[in-house]
């Protein structure tokens with residue numbers, strides 16, 4: 001079983017932290033410098049049964065320049081070439097313009113898109129449903145909604161399990 005998975009989300013939602021948690025080492029680059037780079041393979045999760053190639057998807061700001069626009073388009077085009085997409089959001093923050101910009105793009109993605117609510121360790125458990133509710137009317141057919149903590153690894157195995165099912 002093998003496949004490609006793209007991780008997308010606005011800056012600081014925890015994309016690199018999730019990759020580090022999954023890969024078990026400091027492979028992903030934990031900074032916004034990623035915004036100036038193209039899509040790249042950030043790491044390969046390998047077990048005897050499966051291999052998942054993770055692709056960090058940078059540059060999801062509204063582009064201000066022509067170069068930015070070009071990089072934006074190339075980053076976003078990766079979303080059509082993977083087997084699944086993880087859309088990461090920050091449970092601590094309200095759905096904002098940055099999320100909506102990505103959601104607009106996700107509407108046209110044919111592959112399964114997972115809504116991954118990250119940083120659940122930082123919110124009161126009672127708040128989780130309110131966070132999820134914000135994404136119900138997004139017009140994206142979420143394959144699954146999965147709350148995680150990329151930082152402490154909570155529920156990350158569950159996420160990997162769901163991905164493996166698709167491969």
Ligand code: GDP
Pocket residue numbers: 009010011012013014015016017018030031032118119120121122148149150151152
């Ligand atoms: P990226 O820009 O999406 O790659 O975000 P990073 O992985 O660089 O994380 C941004 C910040 O959020 C860092 O300070 C992380 O330590 C923090 N962070 C990431 N995941 C979690 C989480 O699950 N819980 C908490 N409390 N903080 C997190």
Ligand code: MG
Pocket residue numbers: 015016017029030031032034
């Ligand atoms: Mg990052």
